[in-house]
Amino acid sequence: MSANHGANLYDLSSKYGFSKEEFMDFSSNINPFGSSKLAKEYIINNIDMVSMYPDPDYTKLKDSISTYCNCLQENIVLGSGATELISSFIESINPNEALLLSPAYSEYEKELSKIGCKITKYFALSEDNFKINVKELIKSINENNYDLIVICNPNNPTGFTFSADEIKEILENTNSFVMIDETYIEFTDRELFSSTKLVDNYKNIFVIRGTSKFFSTPGIRLGYGLISNVEVRNKINSHLDLWNINIIASTMGEIMFVDNEFISKTEDLMTKERNYLYSELNKLKEIKVYETQGNFILCEIKSKKLTGKLLREKLIPNKIIIRDCFSFDGLDEYFFRVCILKPEENKLLIENLNKIFD
Template sequence: MVKKDKHGANLFELSKKFNFKIEDIRDFSSNINPLGPSKIALEKLKENLNLVTTYPDPEYIDLKNSISNYVNANFDDIFLGSGTTQLLREYISLVSPKNSLLLSPCYSEYENELSKLDGTIHHYKLTEEKNFKIDVKEIIDYINENKIELFVFANPNNPTGTILNVEEIEEILQNTNTKILIDETYVEFTNTLVYSSIPLTKKYKNLFVTRGVSKFFASPGIRLGYGITSDEKTKEIFYKNSMLWNITIFSDIMGRYMFDDTSYQNTVYNFIREERDYATSELSKIDNIKVYRSEGNFVLCKILNEKTANDLRENLLKDALVIRDCSSFLGLNEKYFRFCILDKEDNRKLVEKIKDFFN
C-alpha cells in the first residue's frame, strides 16, 4: 500500500512517542487559525442538528449567495467542493496540460496531481537571493517561451509566504495565453482588496481561483471548498460532473454564517497580523536565523549556523512544541523551518524556546 504524503505533524504518533497528551501538544506545523471557528456559525450548527434527517438544498442557493457577497464573485461562477483539493484535482484534470508550471518551493499536492497526467511539469525557482519573491517579467517570459498551458500557484505561497498583488496577476493574464489556477487558501490573512484575484474572474476566462475554510475559518472537518471561474466550458463540465448533494447540510449551515460574520473575520485578520509581526520581529533579533517576510499565517526561517531544522524540531519536541522541518519542500534544504501562528501564550513560548536553543 502506498502511503499518502504527510502535511504537518501526526499528533497521535507524537503523543505515543513522547508520552504527551494530545491536548498538551502545540502544533505550529498545521497553519490553522488558532481562534477557532466563528461562534455564530457554531451556534447555528448546534441549533440545527436536527436537520441531520434532511437533504440539503441541491442548488445551495443560500450558501452560494453568502460566498458571492463575501468574495465579490458572480453567483453563477461559484462551484462547491469537498475541500479545495477536490476542486484543484478536477480543474487540473480538465485542462490536462502538456506543459504546466509550478513555483519551487510550493505545496506538494499540485505536483502530485499534475504528475498523474502525461505532460511536462516545469518549475520556476523562487530564490533565496530574491527573498523568494516572484519576478513577474521573468515568469511571463518563461510561460511564453515554454508554451505553458497551466500555471498553478498559491497566493500567498506556501511555505515562503510571498505573494503577488492583483495588478501583477493581471499583468500575467494580459501578456500570456496560459490558464491560471490560483489557490487562495491563505489570502484571507492578507488585505484581500490588494491580493485576491477573484474579482479578475469576471474579466478573464482563463482564470480559476479556489478557496476553502480549513485555515482562515479553522474548519477543516466540514470539508468545504469553492472554486470560481467565468469560463463557460469549464462551468458546463463542472456542473455536468458534479454530484447531487456533494456538500453536507452542516457544511451548508456553517458556511452560510461564517461567510457573513464580518466581526469574526476582522478579529482573525487583526490577531494574525499582530502576532505574525511580533514573532517575526523577535526572531529577527537572533543572529543565527534569517526570517522571511510572510503574508500568510506562517513564517519561513533559515538557520545560518551548523544546526539543522531537524535539530531545532527535535529540541522543541521536548516541550511539546511542533514546527515544520521544510527540507521536504523542493527547492529548500535542511536549514529551513516554518511555523504558524497560534495563541499569544504559545507564540511567546515558542519564541523563547527558539532563543534558548540558539543561545
C-alpha cells in the same frame, strides 16, 4: 497525514506520551482562535437538520460566497475541500505542460502527474528573498507556451504574494490558464492581493479557496472555486458528486462568510501575532527570517549548527512542533517554518528558540 502535510499528532502523542491537546502545533497553519461562534451556535441549536438533504443547488451558500468574494454567483463551484477542486480542475482542462511555481504544496504535482502532464518548476530563490519578478515570469511563460500556470498566493511555505494587479498582468500577457490557490489569502490585505475580483472578467483564471485555514474548519471539508469560463466550469461540475457538500458544511458556510465581526476580529488578531513573531524571530542572530503575507513564517538557520529536523526534535519534548521544510523542493535541510498561534504559545516558542540558539 503524510509527512508532506505537517505533523501527525496521533503518532507524536503515542511516541512522547502527551495528549494531542497538549501540543503547541506550529506546523499547522490553521487559525488558532477558532471558527465563527455564530455558525457553531446555529448548528448546535438546529442539529436536527442532519435528517434533511442539502439544497442540491446550494443557493444560500453561493449567495454568501458571492457577497464575500464580490463575484457572480454563477461563477462559483463547490468542493469537499480545496484539494477536490484542484483535482477536478486539472482533470477538466487536461494540460499537456504546466509551470508550477515552487517551492509549493505537494498536491499540485501529485494531481498533474496523475494525468501525465509534463511539469516544469519555476523556483523562487532564497537569494532573492523568494520574491518573483512578474515580468521575468511572463517572459518564461511565453517562451515555453505552457497550458497551465499554478500559483499558490500567498505561497506556502515562502509567504511571497503577488498583488492582484500582477496576476492581472499575467492574465493579459499570456495565453495560459492560471490556477490561483488562495488558501491563505484571508491572512493578507485581500483588497490588494486577492484575485477574486478578476474572475468575472477573465476566462483564463481559476481561483481556489478553502475554509480550513482562516475559518478554522478543516473538519467540515468545504472548499470553493471561482471561474467564469463556462465550458471548464461545466466540466468541473460534471466531475463532482450530487450533494458533495454536507448540510453542516453548507449551513456553516452560509453564516461564517457573512459573519463580518468574526472576520474582522480574526484579521486583527492574526496580523498582530504575526508581527510579534516576525519581530522576535528577527532578533535571533543565527536565523534568517523571510517576509510573509501568510499566517506562517519561513526561517533559515544561517549558522548551519543544526538542521530544521534536529531543531524540530529538540522542541518536541517541550510540546512544541514546528515544520522542517526539507520535503519542499528547492529548500535544503536548514529551513523550517512556524505558523502563528495564540500570544502565550508564540511567546513560549520564542523563549525555547532563544534557549536553543543562545
